[in-house]
Amino acid sequence: MVTSRSDLADFGYFLAIAKHRSFRVAGLELGVSASALSHALKGLEGRLGVRLLNRTNRSITLTAAGKDLRDAITQPFSAIDQAVEDLNRYRDAPTGRIRLNVVVDAATLLLSRVLPEFTDRYPDIVLDIVATDRMVDIVGDGFDAGIRHGGTVPEDMVAQRISGDIPWAVAGSPAYLDRFGEPQHPDDLQRHRCLGIRLGDDRIYRWDFEGPDGEFAVSVPSKIYVNEGRAMLGLALGGAGLMYGPEPLFAPYCARGELHTVLCEWATTGPGYYVYYSSRRQVPAGLRLLIDLIRERHPLGL
Known part of the structure; x- marks a missing residue:
């Protein structure tokens, strides 16, 4: 079987679904509807002639074939993603998409004071912000980073302080x-x-x-x-x-x-606000630039 361009795109979709075990969350990460992902996955399974996922109303699990495919293509796709991200060093204007999970007060007190300037500086970077006080698994739910009060950041995350203490x-x-x-x-x-x-x-x-x-x-x-x-x-x-x-x-x-x-x-x-992200992945250029701007403007001190 010769791999086509559509297969490569669908392999990427498959990896996102396999990571999150959710069409909805994978769609949020990729900017694609859950129904479109489901259609693409069915097409990929049809062309490969094997079932990759077991789907019920409550869960998604990988079949043995799905596990083998995931293990075989994860590293090559990660390398491609990193290579594309590294190209930001050569662009006149960085591009990309950042998904942030942010405690509600931080969206009001911190991000609202820097995002107008951020979008002026980097008009090709898209920010997808979910403001909620409920704790979530930022990796499992497809976020690049979270912003929370110090003391509430999960211990297995890399954390950077981005504000002074808050009265x-x-x-x-x-x-x-x-x-x-x-x-x-x-x-x-x-x-x-x-x-x-x-x-x-x-x-x-x-x-x-x-x-x-x-x-x-x-x-x-x-x-x-x-x-x-x-x-x-x-x-x-x-x-x-x-x-x-x-x-x-x-x-x-x-x-x-x-x-x-x-x-x-x-x-x-x-404690002030901290931005945190997984230690197991490269920090996107857009996230680094946002952190740098917050530290530059320090709207809540630092």
């Missing part, structure tokens, strides 16, 4: 504070309406403070739990309760008088 604060709207008063001590929060924070792993976050004897955490009473900072901000602005979060997130609203920070003398500082 955390409690804030409420003038209407809420007029109605319920201003807490003077973290213990006073037990008599307030607090917006609970549901973390990406479904745990409920305890609010951190710092006093004369060091840092301590408080479990606050909550009738409303939110898993995303921007939604919580909207509730705080509407007077639904006190909110705990990164002080830079509050700053524009405090400047306009829409929010007021409280318990400022008890405020603490948490």
